[in-house]
């Protein structure tokens with residue numbers, strides 16, 4: 001029998017596109033309070049688009065993106081930005097709603113508060129994506145800034161096609177129910193969460209562990225997925241459901257802005273996994289990249305390229 005051709009590895013991100021309007025403030029406004037900022041800056045953002053850019057910059061595998069932007073100048077510039085990063089936008093729809101916008105304030109410690117006006121992101125449609133995007137060898141990346149049922153359908157299509165699925169549970173949908181999460185994880189291979197998302201996933205799944213390590217191990221065992229928890233300066237926790245969880249260190253950096261650091265992690269992790277890396281090795285590379293992404297303002301504007309990540313990894 002002739003040998004079957006191996007499918008080419010690739011990363012396929014299905015998710016949100018936003019334009020980020022960013023203000024720097026001394027302290028983030030509390031409810032009922034007004035704070036002043038000298039100006040705002042405009043950046044390309046959206047968790048989905050950010051993750052696609054991070055993957056494209058850090059790996060050599062092809063990256064494609066699907067989602068929706070409005071028929072407006074912001075949408076056209078976001079589409080061009082993805083194309084300029086060599087990302088295939090053939091499945092990026094133009095929708096009736098306006099392009100998504102994120103209103104971001106960053107305090108003097110680099111911490112942020114974000115409000116997203118979803119707009120066109122609510123019109124992202126998994127059913128409209130070409131079948132060729134779902135294939136063995138492909139790694140699908142999902143986040144939670146488009147309708148949950150659309151992400152779920154994309155995950156199920158990729159599982160059926162024999163590809164792998166990474167879910168970033170960010171932000172945790174307000175109305176997410178226990179069975180929604182279970183259905184999504186049944187079609188997933190890796191769940192990436194931050195500390196609060198890890199706690200939320202555990203609560204929803206009726207798990208009572210109080211420590212992140214124990215919670216990650218319990219979730220991994222319950223759903224047969226790898227759990228990766230990003231813990232900021234405390235590094236990254238990896239639980240594969242079989243062995244004890246392990247901690248990988250973050251790179252110490254001077255933090256200017258943490259916006260997009262989690263997205264950098266997810267995109268770089270997906271690129272490494274698609275390129276053949278083992279889960280822990282991909283997470284180690286992604287943790288270093290996420291630290292590097294905190295050194296300057298903006299999400300995509302701060303994401304490192306492969307050479308920079310390699311240099312930081314070898315400088316250890």
Ligand code: RIB
Nearest residue numbers: 018045046047102260299
């Ligand atoms: O994760 C950071 C992103 O969240 C920003 O780029 C913003 O658009 C929001 O979606």
